[in-house]
Amino acid sequence: MQLLDGKAISSQIKSEIKIEVENWIAAGGKKPHLAAILVGQDGASETYVASKIRSCEEIGFTSTLVKFEADITEEKLLEAVASLNNDADVDGFIVQLPLPKHISENTVMEAVDPKKDVDGFHPINVGRMCKGLPAYISATPFGILEMLIRAGIETSGKHCVVIGRSQIVGLPMSILMQRNEYPGNCTVTITHSKTKNLKEVCQTADILIVALGRPEFVTADYIKEGAVVIDVGISRVADATKKSGFAIKGDVNFADVAPKSSFITPVPGGVGLMTICGLLTNTLKAARKEIYK
Ligand SMILES: NC(=O)C1=CN([C@@H]2O[C@H](COP(=O)(O)OP(=O)(O)OC[C@H]3O[C@@H](n4cnc5c(N)ncnc54)[C@H](OP(=O)(O)O)[C@@H]3O)[C@@H](O)[C@H]2O)C=CC1
């Protein structure tokens, strides 16, 4: 078993981005500026925001957090989106998901200017990604691809099973893993809550990507000997021994699964840190106008 160490890989990527930023600024470019809108309280989102702000400071980006109470109207939220769209200093921004039930996530995602959509959630970016055109690739799938590349994991001809079909992780991940390029060329199976015999399907995976949002759901009996296991899950679970009162758990029971895997990501210290790198990379691309002029 080899650990896919998100901490080591992400700190390498961040130091590379930091140099890029310094060169960009030395050449007269402006400091990249990433903003986030956070509505209400969600454990995974708060974890993400805290981690993102720290990273922006480390690599020399400006970061802004815009916070609203959970009872904000959709109209007011759309106004906030429009104001970031029109703010010339902001290169890219994200609206943290999930949003409260009374707000349509699709309406909000479509309101974000595709040029500033560093989450890659706007239909234009999703469509361009599907067609293999230059696009912002959502940060988590992007981070996972980067991890596979940096660990030199072979993907061609492998069976990749993805648990979860969400717009933010499962779906884009599945599309990327089947593309005719490295990392990709997998035979992909997308699974979800209506999938029958999930365990048996997972047992045929050479690469298993787990994003369902249930702490420690995947156990050793789901795993083929030697599989690559990518754990995307982030859940806060009550833990009285921690100062914060909670521990962060993935969707994979690490202790159980690790001995059977060839490569495995830990949580924390795995995919989450790579997501941040994906977001920072997209923001640098936005500042340098690499995808859209
Ligand atoms: N590390 C990181 O950077 C990130 C972590 N996350 C974390 O990843 C997890 C998943 O997030 P997200 O994709 O947004 O979650 P969603 O809740 O949007 O999607 C979950 C998916 O899992 C499927 N699912 C739920 N229960 C089961 C089950 N018992 N068996 C099979 N499939 C099931 C759902 O099926 P159906 O479609 O039928 O409902 C759905 O497709 C969460 O813990 C989240 O916090 C998310 C983003 C980034």
Ligand SMILES: Nc1nc(=O)c2c([nH]1)NC[C@@H]1CN(c3ccc(C(=O)N[C@@H](CCC(=O)O)C(=O)O)cc3)C=[N+]21
């Ligand atoms: N519009 C939008 N885009 C997202 O990409 C998005 C979102 N909304 N909503 C919430 C989920 C969750 N998510 C995380 C990303 C990184 C960490 C992360 O950095 N985790 C670290 C730190 C954990 C810790 O603080 O201990 C780790 O796993 O090691 C966590 C969670 C992005 N998401």
